[in-house]
Structures are given as structure tokens and as C-alpha cells.
Amino acid sequence: MILRAWILAWAAVGLQASVPQSFSLVVPGRNPADTARLLTSDASGNLFVVYSSPTPASAVNIHVIKTGPAGNTLASFDFGGSGTDTPYAATTDPQGNLIVAGLSTSPDFPLTAAIRTSGPAFATKLDSQLTKILFSTRLGTVGGGPVMAAASGVATDSAGNIYIIGSTGAGFPTTAGSLEPQAPVLAQAGTIEHGFVMELSAAGDRVVFASYYSGADFVCASGNTPCMYFQPPANSSPPIIYTTPTAIAVDRSGAITIAGTTNSSNVPVTSSAYATQCNCTNLNLASFLARIAPGGASLIWGTYLPINAPPVVYAGSILGAPLDTVASLALDSAGDVVFTGLAASGFPVPSGALQSTFPATGGFPYAGYVAKLDATGSKLLFSTWFGNGNTPPVPEAPASVSVDSSNNIWLTGTVGSASSLPLPAGTPLLGNTYIAGLSADGSSAISMTLVPAGSAGTTIQTSAAGTVTTLGSSGSLLISSGAAGPSLLGVAPSPAFTTGNSVAPRELITLYGIAIGPSAPITAQATAGTLPNTLGGVQVLFDGIPAALLYAGPTQINAIVPMATATRLTTSISVVTPTGKITGPALPVVQTQPAVFSSANGFAVAVNQDGTMNGFSNPAPAGTVVAIWLTGGGANELTADNQINTTLSGNPYSVSILSTNPRIPLPEPTSLEILYAGDAPQAASGVIQVNFLIPPWGGETYEVQIGNATTTFNLWTLAAPGA
Secondary structure, three states: OOOHHHHHOOOOOOOOOOOOOOEEEEOOOOOOOOEEEEEEEOOOOOEEEEEEEEOOOOOEEEEEEEEOOOOOEEEEEEEOOOOEEEEEEEEEOOOOOEEEEEEEOOOOOOOEOOOOOOOOEEEEEEOOOOOOEEEEEEOOOOOOOOOOOEEEEEEEOOOOOEEEEEEEOOOOOOOOOOOOOOOOOOOOOOEEEEEEEEEEOOOOOOEEEEEEEOOOOOOOOOOOOOOOEEEOOOEEEOOEEEEEEEEEEEOOOOOEEEEEEEOOOOOOOOOOOOOOOOOOEOOEEEEEEEEEOOOOOOEEEEEEEOOOOOOOOOOOOOOOOOEOEEEEEEEOOOOOEEEEEEEEOOOOOOOOOOOOOOOOOOOOOEEEEEEEEOOOOOOEEEEEEEEEOOOOOOOOOOOEEEEOOOOOEEEEEEOOOHHHOOOOOOOOOOOOEEEEEEOOOOOOEEEEEEEOEOOOEEEEEEOOOOOEEEEEOOOOEEEEOOOOOOEEEEEEEOOOOEOOOOEOOOOEEEEEEEOOOOOOOEEOOOEOOEOOOOEOOEEEEEOOEEOEEEEEOOOEEEEEOOHHHHHOOEEEEEEEEOOEEEEEEEEEEOOOOOEEOEOOOOEEOEEOOOOOEOEOOEOEEOOOEEEEEEEOOOOOOOOOOOEEOOOOOEOOOOEEEEEOOOOOOOOOOEEOOEEEEEEOOOOEOOOEEEEEEOOOOOOOEEEEEEOOEEEEEEOOEEOOOOO
16 A cells, blocks of 8 residues: 555655765764753863753753763763753853753752742853752742743853843842843833843852843834733733843953843943834834943943834844844854844845845745844944744744854754755755854855754854854754765654654664765665665664665665664664765664654645545545554564565554544543554565544544654544534
């Protein structure tokens, strides 16, 4: 029923191009349930990866791993309480100690030598070897309105003093003589959330300064006085005014540069700034940047990035949008501010820019940008679009920016369509996540690498040695070698569109990379029902054991994880090519991790009971049988790794298909009737076929459970009449 060739060369890329950069793939985490969130480095190039880590007690704590510059694990540390502890920012001090800041809902969050014991925002300092907490404190933040009080950014200076930004309500403990010691107050009914900026001593034993960075004046979008806006179902509500700092950097002098988003018309700005008016309303938010003097008592400069501001000579104005943002910033050697974010089509990109045409698609009004503001805060030195926005509600700006010692600009992020990026000719299209290097003036792309989702796109770091390192949500580190050459860029379950951080025995996986296989793609041909272990001179080894191969090309290899890995906790992956051996990551081995062969929109490749393909115009009626295919069901000792399935062996672990009846209040998932779950006939070993009965309510979203692992998929169905 299923086409064998379709399985063998699933989602083949097969595009060859010149290689601008070579990367090593490292996955230092050993818990597949962890989510990688933050990456920072010390002066020696050692890396710190910060994860959100679920616990058996249903808490979410913080897990930190320290690696060497090449990604070899050196130490780890866990901390947190009984609630959810979310790290939003991390940095190191000159001694290599790690500071993590964020939001905690844990009443028992660990506090050590705390200067504050209240507020959801926290700052925790770990020693450089990750052996202990040096100090841990709450920050006195209050609130919990439209912007949850939290620490959103952290930086250090040359003396190790710690600077933190975030959001808070009124009542934040400020210091006398700071830039804005009093919380601005609305002149009418409404809700206000403030930004804050503060400095802690290096030892964490005192607050050097603490200040609001906020405003209370605003322009009402409705023009009413007092200002009210319509809120469904049928009422009017007073405005919500908030200022949200999102990025911070500290220069050699101790000056603090911050950026963020606001809908207030009177946050602190200076008369010589790029723009003193935001042209924003209570419903239309503008971005801001500011530089605060060392000690926090005065503003060096502050500027809006205004909405609908008139153009100026040097680069035009930044025309805003309801959700203009600054996502990340970095300083170059002159103190200029490189920043990224999201903006509408009025953003001032000159005709000669790297990407001068507004790239958003499908009518979506936002797109990512990169820009540079001079060190005086008065001139926009360059601006360019960079990638299109994704579909609502999560538009994608460049997620992170870093400036190297030559002032080159490095970016990582994800776009809705890779074709919207300024790609050099022949760039392999391995996904919509990018690692990009731009010249210091933003006029040219000096490096561009596209990788699968999860391999990069979370944050980026550059080192004094010129190394570029990115972190992906799967926990993968891509570490540049600085030279052209083959790169392994991600390992994923073959049906998936996101790289993973573990493998299961007998799972079909896809290795993505550049120059990892033969220039002319080869699809495996079974001989007497046996698949090869070598294709075009390529082998994939798991702890030295050759895997059965399904496809090999220059940018993609499809393989079957050997059953022998079932007895191991981890397995080391490497690729042997005619030009040399590529050392890949060591990944945890899990019993099962089901993945359904699906299209990019999450709908399963499925066959209805009448033998036709399931689809929007051909849904499966309730009460009929549908067949789906998946992998990651676990080791099956009845067949060899490299065999084409010729029997109907059942899966070694129990398979369940679950669905929820949406018409039942507080419904529980129902286990559906399965007619068959086991080896897919005439498919590669490791491919599982499941035939199950569509429930009376039809439904779109279904769940597969095998062992302790689950995954979801969608189907086109028809509910029974009257169901």
C-alpha cells in the first residue's frame, strides 16, 4: 500500500553547492526532555548551555552544562524549586562565573545570600566550575499583569558588576538618585507595567542602583477621553500601557545600552536623539533604544524607533507597526548598536541595501530586520530587511545577534520561507533556520548556512578566536571551524521536520549536512530483501556499527539506527565519506520515540479504507479504517536492521492511538480500536504500519503512544451524522 521508494528517500534534499563555512555538531545534553534556551561563553571560549528541565515532580527547573570550546562537556549543575523556573538570560563575568536571570514561580526557589526575598524575577550566580551557587536572589519585582514581572536580560562589566533589565509593576525597590526612581502613574483608569534596569555588585551583596525605565503618557487610539477600547464580547476597557526591555549590553566604560518595546509616549529620551516622538498609541507599540551612564543616574541618550516618523537624510526613519520589536542587540568596537527585530513595510531600507524589498508573504505585515545605530544614538547607519515574517501569532525576527572582533555581524533565527533571505547562489536549502554572517556595514552576506529547525536559531555567540557557535532548541551546538569543508548539521527522525536530541533503536533517521555524501544522490536498492550498509562510499556508524542506508546525497543521508544500540545509554554517530570521516554527536538512546510520516502541515500521509490517499478533499468517514506509517517504535529482534519487511510481526511495544471527543465537557482521550500495528509490509525495517478505526466524532488531531513516548498527527475525517 505504501510506496517503498517514498520511504527510502523520504524528504530528500540532494542539492550541492559551495560551502562557505564548516561546522561541528555537538549535542552536550543527555536528557531528551530538556529544552535548550540560552548560550553564553567565557573569555576562554568555554560554553555554557542553559536548559529548562522538567522534573519527575512536575516542576520545571534549570539545568546548566559547561563545555570546552569544542563542545566537550566539562561540568553540569541543576537548580530550582517546586514550581516553574524559567531562564530568560545568561552571561559570564571576567572570572568565568555564570549568571542566570529569569522568572520563578517556585515558593522554594533556592536563595543564597539574597538581598531580596520577594518577587518572581531572580538572578543566580554559579561558580565557573559549576560546583555551587555563589549567590541567588529575587529582585523585588512586583506585578503580574499583561507583562509578567521577570528579568529579561543580563550583562556584566569588566569588574564583574551585574546589570539586569526586566518588567515589573509599581512598587519595585529603586535607589535614590537613579534615572527614574519613581514609577510613572497613569492619569486615568488603566493598567501599567514598567521596565526596570538595575546593577548589582559583583558579589551580589548590594544594589548599586535600581531604576524604572518607563512612561505613563500615551495617545489614545480611539481618541476618547478617558481612553477606552473595545474588548469582546461587548464591553470597553481602560488602556494597558507597558514598557518592556528585551535586550542589554554594557561597554568598557560601564555605560548600559538597553532596548525594548513600549506604547508610552514619554519614556526617557534625549533631545539630540534619532527620534524624540514615538508616534505610538495605546494599541500601536514602538521600539526604543537607550544608553544609561555608569552608575545609573543619568541618560547618555535615548531614542524611539518611531511609528510613521518623517524620513531623514542618512538612512530614512524607522516606520513602526503595531508590534514593532527589538529582539537582540550587540555593540561593535566603536560603540555603535547593532540590533534586530520585527517591523512593518515602512521600515526605511534604502534601495542599495542587502535586502531592500519588503519580504513578507501572504499579506503578513511584518518582516525581520537588521540595523545599526551610531554610538551617539542620533543616526541610523544602515538598515536592511532580513527574512520574512512567519505567520501569526508568532512572527519571527532574527533571534540573536553577535559582533565579532572584526565587527562582522552574525545572526541566527528562523524564517517562514528561506527563499526570502539574501542567499548566495547555490546555498543548500536544508531548512528555514539560518546562520548568517554580514559585513560590518551590513551591505553583504559573508557567510550563509541553512539548517533544519532545532539545529540553530535560538542564540549565537562569537569568540575572540573567531569561532561562531549557535544553539538550537533541540540542544544542538554548531561550532564553526572557520574553513570550508563538510559539515554534519543535524540529526532528525526521518518523518520529522525538526532535529532531535536522541535516537531509538531501529528508528529511521535523517542526517543533514553539507558535502556529507556523494554529489550524485543514490537511493538504496534492496538485494534479495537486504539493504546496503554502504552507498556511494558512504557509511554511517553508531559506535562503530554500520547502519543500513536508504539514501545518500551531498546534503542528506537516510539510515536505520542499529538494533545493537538498545543496550546502550548513548551512541556516538560518525559518517565515513570517500574524502574522510566526519565525527558527529553522541546522542542518548531511548526505547521509543514515535514519529508519523506527515506533510509539513502536520497531516499524516495516510490511506483511507477504499485505498485512496487521505486528504482535504478526500476525508476518512467515521467508522472506517485508516492506515498511517511511522517509525521510532523500538527494537524488533525478529528482523535484521537491513531487511525489507516480509512478515506481519507485531510491534515489540504496545501501540495506542488516542483521540478526544470535543463534544464531551472536560473530555479525556479515548483509546481507539486498532486492527493492526506492526511491521509495514515491503517497507524498510523500522517502518511501522498502524490501521485504526476513525471514531464517530471524526476529529482532526490524534496521538500515538508507544511505550512512554507520544506524538501527535492530524487527519482529514468526517464525523458520523448526528455525532
